[in-house]
Amino acid sequence: MPATSQPYPRRRRAYRILTAGAALxxxxxxxxxIPADAHDSGHGHHGKPRPSRYQDVQLxxxxxxxxxxxxxxxxxxxxxxxxxxxxxxxxxxxxxxxxxxxxxxxxxxxxxxxxxxxxxxxxxxxxxxxxxxxxxxxxxxxxxxxxxxxxxxxxxxxxxxxxxxxxxxxxxxxxxxxxxxxxxxxxxxxxxxxxxxxxxxxxxxxxxxxxxxxxxxxxxxxxxxxxxxxxxxxxxxxxxxxxxxxxxxxxxxxxxxxxxxxxxxxxxxxxxxxxxxxxxxxxxxxxxxxxxxxxxxxxxxxxxxxxxxxxxxxxxxxxxxxxxxxxxxxxxxxxxxxxxxxxxxxxxxxxxxxxxxxxxxxxxxxxxVTRTVPKAADMTSLIGRWNTLAAPIGNRAIGYISADVPSTGTESPMGDLIADAQLAYGRTLDAETDLALMNPGGVRAGLTYATTGAEGDGVVTYAEGFTVQPFANTVNLQNFTGAQLIQVLKEQVSGSNASAPKILQPSGNLAYTLDLTKTGADRVVTDSIKLNGVAIDPAATYRVATNSFLAGGGDGFTTLGLGTGDLVGTDDLTALEQYMTANSSASSPLAPPTPNRITIVQ
Known part of the structure; x- marks a missing residue:
């Protein structure tokens, strides 16, 4: 494919900025x-200024x-x-x-x-x-x-x-x-x-x-x-x-x-x-x-x-x-x-x-990019126009929280909440669903208690939920042996994830120890893995809820691409909305999950 060396047409405009504050x-x-005089223009034979040898270009x-x-x-x-x-x-x-x-x-x-x-x-x-x-x-x-x-x-x-x-x-x-x-x-x-x-x-x-x-x-x-x-x-x-x-x-x-x-x-x-x-x-x-x-x-x-x-x-x-x-x-x-x-x-x-x-x-x-400078008026107008179109959908309340639900940490409250929501939704499709796992990269943000909008503190809107889960992945159910489930947990810290672990966010009924003093797959302590307080049986079959990205083996979890008995449900944001609606109200908001499902040894 030939490449062009011609610039795209630009639409440069002149702007007047009141102030931009001090840049940190x-x-x-x-x-x-470069020689000290390298930027001096000098003059040609006819007295016309000539460009200096060196030109600073701002990138x-x-x-x-x-x-x-x-x-x-x-x-x-x-x-x-x-x-x-x-x-x-x-x-x-x-x-x-x-x-x-x-x-x-x-x-x-x-x-x-x-x-x-x-x-x-x-x-x-x-x-x-x-x-x-x-x-x-x-x-x-x-x-x-x-x-x-x-x-x-x-x-x-x-x-x-x-x-x-x-x-x-x-x-x-x-x-x-x-x-x-x-x-x-x-x-x-x-x-x-x-x-x-x-x-x-x-x-x-x-x-x-x-x-x-x-x-x-x-x-x-x-x-x-x-x-x-x-x-x-x-x-x-x-x-x-x-x-x-x-x-x-x-x-x-x-x-x-x-x-x-x-x-x-x-x-x-x-x-x-x-x-x-x-x-x-x-x-x-x-x-x-x-x-x-x-x-x-x-x-x-x-x-x-x-x-x-x-x-x-x-x-x-x-x-x-x-x-x-x-x-x-x-x-x-x-x-x-x-x-x-x-x-x-x-x-x-x-x-x-x-x-x-x-x-x-x-x-x-x-x-x-500090927020102490004047807002660009054309961007304010742009945001206003699109927000007007989005408002009927985005402003709808889908739940209530009692405090911030952060998305940071090896195990995050937001990741745990999503996993709990997917387990609950999975059980509406198949009552035999055993657990849920959520990839950390799919948790795009947390939920913030304080609001700058009109909905009030603690209210979770559809727009906020969309920011957390914007991919429109489906919630999928698959069957795995206990041995495969153990392998999935080990793939968090081995293979393509060995140098940059991707720690899956577990539903509340799964617990295990992650020993960071060890290396590779050994960081997942096998005999610590328990579901509902019972050790995983390598020969047993478990029904697992994940999003469609993980169900396809994404993020290096190749074993998750080997499941059987596939059942595809609704999108993951709908699952979160249903969980928030069923488990919170204005008078009884949902408390952030305590991220204690994974015991970390450092």
């Missing part, structure tokens, strides 16, 4: 090796927005900031009305500014976006003047055809048009260099994009993680192949160089695990790459030195690090957390003589 950031730099980036147009609630809407005395404080952050203001303020005074994203702009979105198949988020990104983004795994939640619609526009094939105007699609390119059509063996979308400003040009290559089929439903990736990230980026870096594009940025929807939970920690305190681990480190170390910077995502983490390239030279690798809480401001110094980035001068910082 940490700066990573690769040194300074603004963010990742994993997941359709969070409104400020995220609870811990999902906060960042942790490291203070000078070593203490930390939390800051409320996020919301596209504030993100727009911050980005527009950051662009001021930067004639050469490009905005890029690292994937998962949509998918697992709150109701205001998800209810409308994420058209509102694409509209918001257009208004943000996003220039380019890679695809992420969540861009495939509804399959390649729906992703193509988000790119190209048109009404949804079953839901139709939501307004009297036809959906125009994204006016920025989605890049999918390593996502191939199985029939044509070509990328399903453009593999790269070249941003141009006068005589400056920078190429962007976009990829998602190779393991996307392991974290997306089988239907979402049907007919697609996902290739190695490094091989793909190196292939297209060579192609760009042949076209004369020497400055290259990789947009990679794969990430790392930072050494600190504070967005502004010093990632390189103990040397290049010392403050981050995980898949992105090996990827960064093997991508061609011709690539000048990496914008990453997927792990929802915040870091600004340098990681050595194959030639041993430091290269900037960044990630801006998630949900629009941070953005990254990177300065790329372009060398007009070579057409490349002067890597020694690259500097970068993560900035908080």
């Amino acid at each position: 950031a940490t700066v990573g730099a690769l040194g300074a090796a 603004l980036s963010f990742n994993d927005l997941h359709g969070n147009l409104e400020p995220p609630a609870g811990s999902s809407g906060r960042v942790t900031e490291l203070q000078a005395d070593g203490t930390t404080k939390t800051i409320d952050a996020g919301g596209v009305e504030y993100l727009a203001t911050h980005l527009r303020e950051a662009r001021k005074g930067n004639a050469y500014s490009v905005t890029a994203a690292g994937g998962d702009m949509v998918g697992a979105s709150p109701l205001i976006s998800g209810l409308f198949h994420d058209e509102p988020t694409i509209e918001a990104l257009n208004k943000l003047d996003l220039d380019v983004t890679s695809v992420g795994n969540h861009e495939f939640d509804e399959g390649a055809k729906e992703l193509a619609r988000l790119q190209n526009g048109g009404c949804h094939p079953t839901a139709g048009c939501y307004t009297d105007k036809k959906f125009k699609g994204a006016d920025f390119p989605y890049l999918a260099a390593n996502v191939l059509d199985e029939k044509t063996n070509k990328p399903i979308l453009k593999p790269y994009y070249v941003w141009k400003k006068k005589d400056v040009k920078i190429g962007f290559i976009g990829v998602t993680l190779e393991d996307t089929p392991g974290v997306v439903s089988a239907e979402g990736v049907k007919g697609l192949k996902f290739k190695d990230e490094v091989e793909t980026i190196n292939k297209y870096a060579k192609e760009l160089q042949k076209q004369g594009v020497k400055s290259i940025v990789a947009l990679i929807h794969e990430g790392g695990l930072p050494a600190s939970g504070s967005y502004n920690y010093n990632c390189d305190a103990s040397g290049a790459g010392s403050g981050v681990s995980g898949p992105i480190v090996d990827i960064a170390k093997n991508i061609s030195p011709s690539v000048d910077a990496l914008v990453t995502g997927h792990t929802h983490a915040a870091y600004v690090c340098t990681v050595p390239d194959p030639a041993g030279n430091p290269r900037m690798v960044t990630s801006a957390a998630s949900f629009g809480r941070l953005y990254t401001d990177t300065t790329l110094t372009y060398d007009r003589r070579t057409g490349d980035i002067a890597r020694t001068s690259v500097k970068s910082a993560n900035h908080v």
Whole structure:
């Protein structure tokens, strides 16, 4: 599939911003090796100013927005900031009305500014976006003047055809048009260099994009993680192949160089695990790459030195690090957390003589999208329009809680609540249902007791439930032997989950010990696994409720894909709603489950 080097038509606008407040950031730099007078213009033979050799290009980036147009609630809407005395404080952050203001303020005074994203702009979105198949988020990104983004795994939640619609526009094939105007699609390119059509063996979308400003040009290559089929439903990736990230980026870096594009940025929807939970920690305190681990480190170390910077995502983490390239030279690798809480401001110094980035001068910082700045009026209007359409559905009360139900922790109260709901629902389908298991990645948020809306404290609305479970997975029942059930629990900490465990959230009648002092599958203590206080019998048969993603073997739980006696029920959000309605009321709200089903030894 030929790639274009022509910029997408932009709709840049002039904005007047009252104030943006002080940006809180940490700066990573690769040194300074550019002559002091390198930016002086000088004059040609006829007295006309000539461009300096070096031109600073501002790269603004963010990742994993997941359709969070409104400020995220609870811990999902906060960042942790490291203070000078070593203490930390939390800051409320996020919301596209504030993100727009911050980005527009950051662009001021930067004639050469490009905005890029690292994937998962949509998918697992709150109701205001998800209810409308994420058209509102694409509209918001257009208004943000996003220039380019890679695809992420969540861009495939509804399959390649729906992703193509988000790119190209048109009404949804079953839901139709939501307004009297036809959906125009994204006016920025989605890049999918390593996502191939199985029939044509070509990328399903453009593999790269070249941003141009006068005589400056920078190429962007976009990829998602190779393991996307392991974290997306089988239907979402049907007919697609996902290739190695490094091989793909190196292939297209060579192609760009042949076209004369020497400055290259990789947009990679794969990430790392930072050494600190504070967005502004010093990632390189103990040397290049010392403050981050995980898949992105090996990827960064093997991508061609011709690539000048990496914008990453997927792990929802915040870091600004340098990681050595194959030639041993430091290269900037960044990630801006998630949900629009941070953005990254990177300065790329372009060398007009070579057409490349002067890597020694690259500097970068993560900035908080604070909520103390004025809201962008056009985003407020956008949110208002879509909320008006969503209100009849979203404002309906589905239950009551007595306190926050968090979604954080190895075992979370929210995960336990969902598992309990699925067990209860499973028993309405088949009274012999024994237990339920919920994947942690499917728990997208917790429930917050305090409300900013009109419904009142403790009321759980359909919109809040949708934010927790936005995937529309079905609740499936399957039969497993006790030996298979034990194997499922061991797969939480072995195989593809060995280095990054995925701890299933159990229904209240399942208990076991997780010994983190051990390694691999041994971390699950077999003789501690009990159902209703009785040890699991390897030869017995158990009826297990999971969502359809897990029932297909997702998240590395291959044994869950081997069940028998399949019975498919309603969607998981309906199961949660039914449970909340049956077990809570205004006078008797539901208390958050105590996360004590898994005994953790550390």
